[in-house]
Amino acid sequence: MVTVRPSPSPLLRNGSPPSPALRERMKKLIPLFTITLAIFVLWYVATIPMNSVLTSSKIASAGGGLWNTLAFSWSEQRPVLPAPHQVLREIWNTVFIVAPWSIKSLVFHLWITLSSTLVGFIMGGLLGIALAIGIVHAASLEKSLMPWIIASQTIPILAIAPMLIVVLGKTGLPEIITKASISAYLCFFPVAIGMVKGLRSPDVMQQDLMRTYNASAAQVLWKLRLPAALPFFFASLKVSVAIALTGAIVAELPTGAVAGIGARLLNGSYYGQTLQIWAALFVAAFAAATLVWLLSKLEQNSLKRMGAQL
Amino acid sequence: MDKSVIATQDLCLTYQTGDGMVEALSKINLKIEEGEFVSLIGPSGCGKTTLLRAIANLETPSSGTLLVNGMGAEQARLARSYGYVFQAPALLPWRKVKDNVALPLEVMELDDVQGRVARNLELVNLKGFEEKFPWQLSGGMQQRVSIARALAFDPQLLLMDEPFGALDEIVRDKLNQQLLELWARTKKTIVFVTHSIPEAVFLSTKIIVMSPRPGRIIDMIESDLPAKRTLEIRETPAFLKIAHRVREGLKAGHSYED
Numbered sequence: 001m002v003t004v005r006p007s008p009s010p011l012l013r014n015g016s017p018p019s020p021a022l023r024e025r026m027k028k029l030i031p032l033f034t035i036t037l038a039i040f041v042l043w044y045v046a047t048i049p050m051n052s053v054l055t056s057s058k059i060a061s062a063g064g065g066l067w068n069t070l071a072f073s074w075s076e077q078r079p080v081l082p083a084p085h086q087v088l089r090e091i092w093n094t095v096f097i098v099a100p101w102s103i104k105s106l107v108f109h110l111w112i113t114l115s116s117t118l119v120g121f122i123m124g125g126l127l128g129i130a131l132a133i134g135i136v137h138a139a140s141l142e143k144s145l146m147p148w149i150i151a152s153q154t155i156p157i158l159a160i161a162p163m164l165i166v167v168l169g170k171t172g173l174p175e176i177i178t179k180a181s182i183s184a185y186l187c188f189f190p191v192a193i194g195m196v197k198g199l200r201s202p203d204v205m206q207q208d209l210m211r212t213y214n215a216s217a218a219q220v221l222w223k224l225r226l227p228a229a230l231p232f233f234f235a236s237l238k239v240s241v242a243i244a245l246t247g248a249i250v251a252e253l254p255t256g257a258v259a260g261i262g263a264r265l266l267n268g269s270y271y272g273q274t275l276q277i278w279a280a281l282f283v284a285a286f287a288a289a290t291l292v293w294l295l296s297k298l299e300q301n302s303l304k305r306m307g308a309q310l
Numbered sequence: 311m312d313k314s315v316i317a318t319q320d321l322c323l324t325y326q327t328g329d330g331m332v333e334a335l336s337k338i339n340l341k342i343e344e345g346e347f348v349s350l351i352g353p354s355g356c357g358k359t360t361l362l363r364a365i366a367n368l369e370t371p372s373s374g375t376l377l378v379n380g381m382g383a384e385q386a387r388l389a390r391s392y393g394y395v396f397q398a399p400a401l402l403p404w405r406k407v408k409d410n411v412a413l414p415l416e417v418m419e420l421d422d423v424q425g426r427v428a429r430n431l432e433l434v435n436l437k438g439f440e441e442k443f444p445w446q447l448s449g450g451m452q453q454r455v456s457i458a459r460a461l462a463f464d465p466q467l468l469l470m471d472e473p474f475g476a477l478d479e480i481v482r483d484k485l486n487q488q489l490l491e492l493w494a495r496t497k498k499t500i501v502f503v504t505h506s507i508p509e510a511v512f513l514s515t516k517i518i519v520m521s522p523r524p525g526r527i528i529d530m531i532e533s534d535l536p537a538k539r540t541l542e543i544r545e546t547p548a549f550l551k552i553a554h555r556v557r558e559g560l561k562a563g564h565s566y567e568d
Contacts, residue, residue: 307443
């Protein structure tokens with residue numbers, strides 16, 4: 001039997017077909033896109049009953065009907081629930097139109113919050129690593145510290161933040177450190193837990209191997225435990241960085257801070273500026289997603305360099 | 311002073327488990343001289359691995375004496391007297407082949423790392439694989455890397471715990487031959503744990519047959535096979551005679567149970 005291969009169609013010959021990688025990507029994006037679309041539709045629909053307190057009389061006097069309902073529900077100055085496009089416009093205005101150093105700019109506020117997020121993230125990360133190393137090397141530390149570490153996370157951060165801020169404020173530390181300490185308080189925990197697990201991940205054989213070399217504890221740590229812990233480390237960092245941002249926002253609430261995403265949220269709720277709240281919320285979420293994404297990239301690069309099959 | 315590489319006298323090792331004391335080693339008396347290739351063979355639970363680990367100071371005997379190079383096992387370990395090859399390659403997956411072999415050299419802060427790595431990789435026929443990561447190698451190649459690693463700091467004693475147990479027979483035959491060549495070239499003393507009779511007889515100058523509950527030595531066979539061996543030797547009467555004696559020993563050790 002001779003199989004005849006059909007000659008490629010002229011269309012295919014000119015425009016190259018989408019690569020398999022691209023097609024694979026599209027396949028992954030379709031569910032995400034569907035969900036996003038569904039959320040937007042729900043959101044737009046929800047604005048109608050949510051804003052009816054403000055809009056029902058206006059709609060009625062304009063003669064009712066679908067068109068009037070939508071037009072009024074989606075264009076309130078201070079809506080109960082703003083429509084997505086209103087939030088996007090607010091973001092556009094406060095991010096791209098006003099100067100970034102102006103107090104009206106979200107970029108300015110985001111920078112304030114991000115800087116204390118990052119300081120707190122680094123402080124918390126280092127603390128987590130230090131605790132994990134201590135716990136792995138001394139059984140007594142595990143017994144004495146672990147209950148406190150776990151207890152620390154059962155206290156609501158909103159309860160402890162004002163106290164911490166007041167106490168640390170008296171010490172004369174710069175404000176950014178005071179704020180960052182809340183982030184650090186939140187994000188040392190996942191790092192500590194993840195690192196303890198990671199530092200203990202080398203198997204008995206690998207540990208015996210180091211023992212046959214008469215390796216010191218420091219050498220075992222550097223050459224075996226820390227490299228083995230790296231995947232665990234990155235996983236906990238991704239959790240940490242997101243809650244570090246939450247911590248920084250929370251830290252701005254009790255201080256009466258005038259700058260930062262937290263201040264912006266508080267301010268918006270005082271004056272019923274819902275658009276401002278939503279815009280701040282979205283920018284914060286976007287910032288958190290960006291931080292997590294950056295860490296994923298760093299993770300991929302580091303693990304690839306360490307020979308992982310990604 | 312005793313010039314044996316390994317000398318034990320009434321060595322016992324017991325440990326506590328969920329259901330009572332287990333006598334892993336009972337009155338082990340053993341001498342291994344420089345340059346010997348000694349196999350420890352026996353069914354699982356006979357203490358052959360425990361004995362090897364005691365020599366390596368990875369287990370602590372409960373009584374008796376154990377000398378390695380005339381020292382106690384702990385001093386011998388601290389003096390880095392032996393290279394240990396485990397049942398699995400136990401390579402560090404984030405290190406390339408050359409860096410895995412360099413691991414003991416880094417820990418011991420020895421010089422000429424590159425030269426030692428190159429020489430030992432050549433010894434196990436892995437020249438050209440320096441830049442590969444462990445997952446890019448087959449199981450047999452990974453175990454050869456771990457042998458090169460054990461030899462990297464040039465210990466005179468090589469302890470091997472069923473190093474080829476997880477490999478298929480064809481690869482195992484090949485590695486056995488390579489191991490004999492390596493032994494002939496380096497003149498190391500090798501203690502080799504196995505549960506394969508042909509492997510033990512093919513490799514060893516001395517075969518120690520062990521039996522479980524309690525773990526003890528039941529036969530010690532000096533092999534009269536020529537030092538230079540090829541795989542074909544396994545069909546000769548001399549080889550079969552030794553293999554038969556090993557098998558009889560293993561049977562005797564088993565007779566009172568099953």
